[in-house]
Amino acid sequence: MSLALISDDRYLEHDEASHPENAARLRALHAMLQDDAALLSRLTQLPPRQADDAEICAAHDRQLLDQLNAIADSGGGWVDQETYILRQSVEIARLAAGGALVAVDAVLSGKAEQSFALIRPPGHHATPSTSMGFCLFNNAAIAAEFARSAYGLERVAIIDWDVHHGNGTQDIFAANPHVLYVSTHGWPLWPGSGHWREMGERHGAGATLNLPLRALTGDMGFHRIFSETIVPALQRFKPELVIISAGYDAHLQDPLGNLALSTAGYANLAAIVYNLAGECCDGRLVGLLEGGYNLDALANSVSATLHTWLDAGRQPPLLSHDISHMPEPDATWLINALKHDHPLLRG
Template sequence: MGQLWGPSLPILGGRILPMLQRYCVFGSYHPLTRRRLHINGKQQKLNRHWIAYSSASDNETSTSDIHGGRKDLDLPDSLLHDARILYCASPAMGHNKESHPESNKRVPAIVDALEKLELTPKHRGSQVLEIQSFHPSSHDDVARVHSRSYITGLEKAMSRASDEGLIFIEGTGPTYATQTTFQESLLSAGAGITLVDSVVAASKLGPNPPLGFALVRPPGHHAVPEGPMGFCVFGNIAVAARYAQHQHGLKRVMIIDFDVHHGNGTCDAFYDDPDIFFLSTHQLGSYPGTGKIHQVGQGNGEGTTLNLPLPGGAGDYAMRCAFDEIIAPAAQRFKPDIILVSAGYDAHALDPLAGLQFTTGTFYMLAASIRQLAAELCGSRCVFFLEGGYNLQSLSSSVADTFRAFLGEPSLAAQFDDPAMLYEEPARKIRDAIDKARVLHSL
């Protein structure tokens, strides 16, 4: 197995140059594409590929921390103010099983597409900022969602994975681990935390903070509090939700999950919590069989879980109706302080693991609509988290179009979507599901 890649701070001849004491842009090779990055002495001129990393002194912080936790990121206000998109890429290159759909090719395919379509900092200057160096999540952060016994058990299993090369860590499913899985999963959760910090800091500088996107794997929304499930190791979005509450005092968190599969792990973590609204659209009858429409939360959390199972064949029409009639009204009533999104792209018509027929345009519509919803309700505080998506072509083009939606630019879906691949949606079944959810939740 190759050595686990992890971001590190640059060493500049053993010293930090005076002009770079607080914030640094440095020359290195991007871990995914090997392209050369450059140093530019004037940090205000954001015309190259910029990378931010944490180098905060004891007296310099830009992220709110109401409980005295560590500062993982300290970006200059000028960077945060100008950016429209902040993203982190955590490809987990060592976490890989040959021929497995959740492979280490997924994030590199997305990064390559962003570069090809000129959506990276290299091409967009101050509009797009990649935060490349970030800390792994702490055990304490993960333990707000997962049991300590699971965390320590997985860490101990790494020695076995090192000996055997690859092990399965879910008794009834295809969730695997290699010797790097534990640390890479912490790093992916840490990417989400870093983006929450950054988006919250930016929201204090003006009315239009950037949106965040955590391009991370392994995915997280199936991981239950007691263990892994469905390709997922740690609940990246759930960890970020608890962090937003604990570190930033953002009490009311809305999680929108449009992965084709029900986010059962996220649902379980917050099923009785009145301050986290979990809303999932997913294919009826798909893995893992949870997410029934009548499951609405329990105890104090009754009413803050909304499941909308969609019939096979549902596509763009279904999601436009679902957003207008379910997602937006539920969010407007809940009044979140931040919106987090489990962005799964496996509902695409070309994806091999399900039977919905979303297109690149569907995902553009969702991203643009959620962006507008966040602007109206929570000061544009919003972070997307990569979940599923296993056709590399449809995954990468759909994430790229999500970026275009964030930037307020026209969709390029017509370049990627072939209308001939689509068939008529089951409109009657879609209407029945949406009407039932509206009545059940008094929308």
């Protein structure tokens, strides 16, 4: 079995050089791959495709698509103060969502055991009706809906380890019992949603799990949070596919984040989700790039993720001298609160 990698130079065409979410991020990742011939030779590279209107509108209102098209057709502009659209950006965003669909296809068709899509613009802040926070279409949500409609999956889990709460993904699936949304995120931090008491609504009650982490939570805190809440929650939910909203701005060096994962800490998370997918769903695991704004930290951490998955999750957890042992806030209160109150963790 193999690890499929989806990316494309056309993702570089959505570029505003003065903005943190610019094409240099993906150039750094492509350069990392070119410099690591041994890694590249072990990957099965697949081209993305364009997501069509129906695939996008499985997660978004038709009006959002019309609004973005109108901005692009007028030559570009800003959807909000921090989210830019160039003339070609909607087509690139379609290709980003379509890259996520190819990644899901690769794993569910059996072509690959895992897949990772190096795509942009990112997606997890895009709500059903609103593009925001550098995100145009919600790639992870479109991918999860595709897995359900094209392959008939009953249960998909999205684990979002970006430093920001994926408010858009949470909104899209808040009332949906078929998609478990799990997020670790800095707290307090933009966009301000993702309180641990937000657990889903109506039929989706219990299918949202939020882990708001205090500033400077790092490798040890993440390891505890994953081992003591996310792993048991997924063991109970029993997903048939695990999608990672893989943001790398929880890295200590990230200029936008407030958490303190090291590169080895990210490798540890990659190992945990690899083993979890092995246990829950025959290893079916899809990574989708979200944030990450320090180019070295981003490239090193994506590389660590891919190496860990190729090496069958054999990153020795917390044994590596690379893991950070700096003092961290204690997450015990959060773990205990969720074990007491969350439907997937209590009793």
